[in-house]
Amino acid sequence: MKLKKDERIGIILFLLPAMILFVAFFVLPIAFIAIMSLFEWNGITKGTFSGFSNYAKIFSDHVFWKSLRNNVVWAFSACFIQVPLALLMALILSKKPKFWKFFRTVYFFPQVISGIAIATLWSAIYNSEFGLLNGILKAVGFGSVAKNWLGNPHTAFICILIYGLFYIGYYMVIMMAGITSIDETYYEAAKIDGANAFQMDWHVTIPLIKYSISTCVTLAAVFGLRTFEQVYLLTNGGPANRTSVLVLYLYNQMRNNNYGGANASSVMLILTGAVVIVLIRKIFSNKED
Amino acid sequence: MKKRILAMMAVIALGVSSLSGCGNSGEKEATTTDTKEATTDEAASTDEVITLNFPCIWVGTDSKAAVFGKMVEGFNQEFAGKYQVVIEEQTDYDFYRDKIRTSISTGAAPDIFTSDSMEDLKLYAESGKLMDLTEFLGGDVASRFTGTTIEDSKINGANFAMPYEMAVVPIMFNKKLLNDAGITAIPTSYDELWTACDALKAKGVFPTTQMTNDNAWTSMLWYSYAVAACGGADAYSKGLEDPAFLQAAEIMQKMFTYTSSDAVGADASVVNGHFFNERAAIYVNGSWILGRIKTEGVEGLYDNLELSPGLSKDGQNGGAYVNAVQAYFAAGKQDDPKKQEAVKAFFEYITNQDRVLELANSSGSLFAIDIDATKIENTLQATIVAQSQAAPFMVPYFQASVPTAVANAFPSALEALVLGDITPEGFIEQLQAAQ
Numbered sequence: 001m002k003l004k005k006d007e008r009i010g011i012i013l014f015l016l017p018a019m020i021l022f023v024a025f026f027v028l029p030i031a032f033i034a035i036m037s038l039f040e041w042n043g044i045t046k047g048t049f050s051g052f053s054n055y056a057k058i059f060s061d062h063v064f065w066k067s068l069r070n071n072v073v074w075a076f077s078a079c080f081i082q083v084p085l086a087l088l089m090a091l092i093l094s095k096k097p098k099f100w101k102f103f104r105t106v107y108f109f110p111q112v113i114s115g116i117a118i119a120t121l122w123s124a125i126y127n128s129e130f131g132l133l134n135g136i137l138k139a140v141g142f143g144s145v146a147k148n149w150l151g152n153p154h155t156a157f158i159c160i161l162i163y164g165l166f167y168i169g170y171y172m173v174i175m176m177a178g179i180t181s182i183d184e185t186y187y188e189a190a191k192i193d194g195a196n197a198f199q200m201d202w203h204v205t206i207p208l209i210k211y212s213i214s215t216c217v218t219l220a221a222v223f224g225l226r227t228f229e230q231v232y233l234l235t236n237g238g239p240a241n242r243t244s245v246l247v248l249y250l251y252n253q254m255r256n257n258n259y260g261g262a263n264a265s266s267v268m269l270i271l272t273g274a275v276v277i278v279l280i281r282k283i284f285s286n287k288e289d
Numbered sequence: 290m291k292k293r294i295l296a297m298m299a300v301i302a303l304g305v306s307s308l309s310g311c312g313n314s315g316e317k318e319a320t321t322t323d324t325k326e327a328t329t330d331e332a333a334s335t336d337e338v339i340t341l342n343f344p345c346i347w348v349g350t351d352s353k354a355a356v357f358g359k360m361v362e363g364f365n366q367e368f369a370g371k372y373q374v375v376i377e378e379q380t381d382y383d384f385y386r387d388k389i390r391t392s393i394s395t396g397a398a399p400d401i402f403t404s405d406s407m408e409d410l411k412l413y414a415e416s417g418k419l420m421d422l423t424e425f426l427g428g429d430v431a432s433r434f435t436g437t438t439i440e441d442s443k444i445n446g447a448n449f450a451m452p453y454e455m456a457v458v459p460i461m462f463n464k465k466l467l468n469d470a471g472i473t474a475i476p477t478s479y480d481e482l483w484t485a486c487d488a489l490k491a492k493g494v495f496p497t498t499q500m501t502n503d504n505a506w507t508s509m510l511w512y513s514y515a516v517a518a519c520g521g522a523d524a525y526s527k528g529l530e531d532p533a534f535l536q537a538a539e540i541m542q543k544m545f546t547y548t549s550s551d552a553v554g555a556d557a558s559v560v561n562g563h564f565f566n567e568r569a570a571i572y573v574n575g576s577w578i579l580g581r582i583k584t585e586g587v588e589g590l591y592d593n594l595e596l597s598p599g600l601s602k603d604g605q606n607g608g609a610y611v612n613a614v615q616a617y618f619a620a621g622k623q624d625d626p627k628k629q630e631a632v633k634a635f636f637e638y639i640t641n642q643d644r645v646l647e648l649a650n651s652s653g654s655l656f657a658i659d660i661d662a663t664k665i666e667n668t669l670q671a672t673i674v675a676q677s678q679a680a681p682f683m684v685p686y687f688q689a690s691v692p693t694a695v696a697n698a699f700p701s702a703l704e705a706l707v708l709g710d711i712t713p714e715g716f717i718e719q720l721q722a723a724q
Contacts, residue, residue, distance in 0.1 A: 043394045044416040063701075127559075128551040129568075151501075151553030153708055236502050239553050240705035255387070256694035256723075257412060 030270065037263035047260065054264035063241045064265070067249040068272065070157065074245065075224030075276060077161050083216045086171035091201050093172070094179040104176070108169030119233035122163045126150045126234075150235050157243045160234055164227070171216040178212030179205055214284040221276050225269065246272070339631040341374045341400035344392075346385045348378040352580035352652040353454075360648065364638045372631040374401070383503065393418050398621025401632060404450065405616055407442070408693045413619070414449040420620040423448045425633050433640050438614065438657040449619060451636055452657035456575045456615035456686060458510055459596040459673050461582075465589070466494050466570035478601045479518065479540060485571075486547040495569040496547040501707075502556035504688060505700035508541070510573040510611060512703075513686040515540040517609040518602035522682035525690040529721050536602070538706060538713035545707040553704055565590065575615065576673045579653030594669060598676050599684075610677040613685035614657060691720075698723035 003011070037054055041047030058064045089107055093100045110118060125132045128148035137146045149159045182205060190200045206213070228247035231237060237244035237252070246269045253262035343361075347353040361374050379385040382405075389402050390409065398418045404410050413419050426439050426448045438452040462475050470488040474481075486496035499508045516524050519540075520533025527533075545552060549563055561578075563569035565586040583591045601607025618639075620632045638644070645658040650666045655674065662678075665671045677683065688696040702719040705711045711719065 042412060043390065044412045044418075129549055148550050148553060151551060151555070153710075156554070235554055236700075238501060238701060238704050240708055240710050241701050252697065254390075255383075256697055257390070257409075258694070 033263045033266050033270075037260060037267050039260050039263075041260045041263075042257040043254070043259035044257070050260065054260045055268075058261060058264050058268065063244055064246075064249055064268075066241055067237075067244040067246045068268070070244060071225050071227065071246050071272070073157075074161065074164070074227050075221045078164070078220035078224040079217050079280075082165055082168055083171055083213065083220050085165065086168040086216065087175055087206075087213065089168060089172045090175035090179060091205060094176050094205075095197075104172070107172055110166050111169045115229045116233060118163075118166075119230060122159075123150065123234060126159055151239050153239055153242050156235055156239055160230055160243055163234065164230055171220065174216055174219075175209055175212045178209035182208050210284065214280070217284075218277060218280050221280055222273060225273050225276060338370060339372050339625075339627050341372065341628070341631055341635060342377060343374050343401040344377040344379050344385065344388060344399050346379050346382060346403060348376070349380045350581075352577050353648060353654055356648045356651040360639055360644055363644075364635055367638070368631075368634060372634055374635055393621070400623070400628065401618065401620050401635065403453070403616045403618055405689070406693060406696075407444075407450075407614075407617070407689065410450045410617060410619060411444050414444045414447075418622050419449040420622050420629065420632060421447055421449060422451055422620070422633075422636075425636065426451060430637055430640055433642060433658050435657055435659045442614065442617065450617035451619070451640075452614040453618050453639075454577075454614070454616035455655045455657055456611065456613050456689075457655045457673050457677050458513075458573060458575050458611035458686065459598065459676065460514065460600070461564075461572045461574070462595045462597065463564070463567060463570045463572075463590065463593055464595045465593040466492075466567060470494065470570075475595055475597050476600060477597070477607055478604070479515075482571075482600055483543070483547075489570050490547060494567075495549045495563055497544055497571045498560040498563045498569040499545055499548040499552040500555040500557060500560045501553050501700050501704045503700070504696065505703055506557055507560050507573055508544075508552075508703060509687050509696075509699055510575075511544060512537055512541055512699075513611050513684065514573065514599045514609070515544075515602075516687065517599050517611065517682075517684040518606045521606045522609070522684060525685065529691075529695075529717055529724070534720075535713050535717050538716045540602075541703065542706055542713060553707060561585075575654070576670055577652055577654035579667060579669055580651070581653075583653075591669075596669060596672050596676065598680050606682075608679075608681050610680035610683050611686050612677055612680075612683040613689045615689075692724055694723045695720050 036047065038049060038051060039047035040050045040053070089103075093104050124130075126149040128134060128146065128151065131149070133149060134143075134146035137143060147155065149155050186204050186208065187200055190204050195203065226247055227245050228251070231243050231245050231248055232251070235243045237248045246265060250262050250265040250269065253259070253265055345357075345361075347357045358376070361376055365373050377399075379388065386404075386406070386409070389399065389404065392399055393413050393416065396418070398413070404413075410419070423443075426434075431439060434452065439448060442448060442450055442452045444450075464475075466489065467473075467475070467485065470485070470492040472485045472488055476482040476485050489496040497511070499511070500506065501508060515537035516533050519536040520527070520531050524531055524533040549555070549559075549569065551559055560569075560572070561581070564572040565582060567587050567590060579591075582594070599607065599609035599611070618636060620636075623629045623632065640658050642658060642660050645656050646660045646664055648654065649656060649660060649670070650664075653667060653670055655670070662671065662674045665674060687699065698720055702711070702716050705719065706713065706716040
């Protein structure tokens with residue numbers, strides 16, 4: 001449909017304020033980061049142009065690749081474990097079983113508690129000397145399995161991932177909102193056709209909340225890629241950088257007064273995020289077609 | 290048509306109002322700036338109160354918090370109506386450093402701040418964003434400082450920072466735990482230390498406390514002592530290529546076999562918790578921790594402490610003391626001469642020997658200000674002063690002696706070393722790579 005000139009002007013005028021803000025606070029800073037990633041810059045004194053040397057340095061740094069790999073694993077675990085768990089909870093709770101409101105609140109609870117408080121709690125759980133986890137293991141006769149969970153190279157990252165999995169409430173609420181908006185007649189028709197509860201969920205609910213699921217998967221991937229708080233608070237990237245993630249890597253570059261390297265890492269993070277989002281949109285749009 | 294025109298007008302009105310909103314705020318900002326400038330001008334002419342903002346880390350549970358806070362209050366009272374120092378409380382060292390760095394890089398350097406890194410201060414001074422204190426520190430106040438601390442703090446021949454707190458670091462032994470393990474004499478060499486560690490371990494006590502999280506502070510201090518024992522007084526001047534750093538890494542590798550199972554990943558609270566609760570027997574930290582040991586340690590711990598200087602290695606370099614400036618005061622560059630005077634007045638106030646003595650007595654910390662050692666009430670603190678004065682040589686701690694990136698690489702390199710990912714040679718390579 002072709003728009004008339006005055007309609008086009010109207011649309012442009014409506015979009016203009018938001019566009020100005022978007023350009024000022026998003027596009028320009030990203031452009032600045034991209035440009036400054038080509039400079040040797042300590043953040044304090046004037047930078048000097050160094051071409052792609054910052055990229056060459058981070059690409060030759062094994063910690064960068066370890067961080068990137070951890071981010072990808074984190075994003076995958078969020079998409080393939082967190083979101084399905086949230087979906088399962090949403091499906092169960094949307095049937096309004098007894099105490100469903102209580103459980104909805106419980107699952108959402110981690111989202112509203114300070115990350116620092118939760119991290120402190122988890123470090124207490126994982127502590128090797130006095131932690132709850134080792135305490136339980138010793139009590140049930142598995143004392144030999146007890147270890148320094150966050151200091152052990154084989155368990156540290158898994159421990160942080162497990163901690164992250166408790167943040168399903170946000171996705172659960174999005175999907176519950178999607179389920180609530182489904183017309184009851186679909187279920188009535190399915191019942192008449194003899195569908196059981198599982199079949200109704202599988203063939204009616206899930207396809208109809210596809211967009212909610214797509215949103216959750218996108219959000220989970222994005223949150224996974226920009227993870228910082230949990231890692232910083234629980235292990236600070238240790239032991240020996242095994243739990244490092246890109247934002248922490250970037251942060252450490254800044255702590256070293258290497259803002260050029262930090263900007264190059266930021267560009268890589270943005271590019272990785274863009275690729276992941278495009279892939280997710282592609283996957284869901286293919287299914288739609 | 291009328292509707293469209295109305296809609297268009299509404300859109301234009303919305304757009305213009307939002308832009309004019311920006312314009313207004315800009316105008317408002319301009320007005321505020323004008324007012325600020327006017328206020329400064331007015332202040333210059335009518336002696337209005339000059340306010341100095343001071344993001345301060347010595348707050349909360351810090352052992353210096355109470356008396357230093359009182360000192361600032363005292364300054365504000367003494368200069369009431371003229372100067373006022375406003376403390377902005379910061380409780381986390383990492384965030385404090387980040388805040389200062391960010392403030393300076395954005396051209397909004399705090400009026401007063403502290404820093405523990407000469408490397409950072411060099412960078413800030415290079416950027417021209419620090420106040421030059423050379424004239425001030427070369428004046429009457431110079432006589433208040435110990436030894437050559439002012440001269441040593443110069444950056445390209447000028448003082449941009451005033452040395453204040455010193456990190457005088459003893460090795461602390463819990464005599465009770467050592468005696469229980471059959472150790473009657475405090476180790477003076479690494480060989481004796483390993484013997485003591487074996488005995489303590491057999492008793493179910495963690496011989497030493499170690500940490501690798503954050504800046505691996507106490508383990509970094511252990512490493513500093515190991516470097517001193519292996520390399521002597523001038524180990525740092527030779528750089529990381531000096532074999533002392535490699536031998537010290539070997540000592541650290543062994544040291545981690547005599548510590549708690551949570552050492553990898555442990556932070557200062559874990560380390561302190563072990564020592565304060567008598568789960569660990571040997572500990573290294575600056576004199577400032579004595580105040581906390583006294584108040585937070587289990588009953589009798591403070592009285593059971595015995596302090597010692599560095600240990601010898603193969604009969605060499607024993608008795609060294611880790612002693613370096615732990616906190617410098619610096620000020621953001623001031624264009625207003627009145628503000629410069631205010632900064633100088635504050636620095637002069639806090640370097641008053643009597644006030645510093647009170648601060649030293651209350652906190653256990655030691656300072657670059659020359660105080661009468663006989664007036665130090667705390668016997669352990671006095672012991673540290675005596676031992677450090679008798680030490681054959683002093684060494685700075687590792688973190689203060691290497692570039693920031695190397696200091697930041699230390700914790701993860703140490704983790705890799707003690708987990709067996711890398712050899713001591715690999716440890717040195719990791720540190721060198723960070724340079």
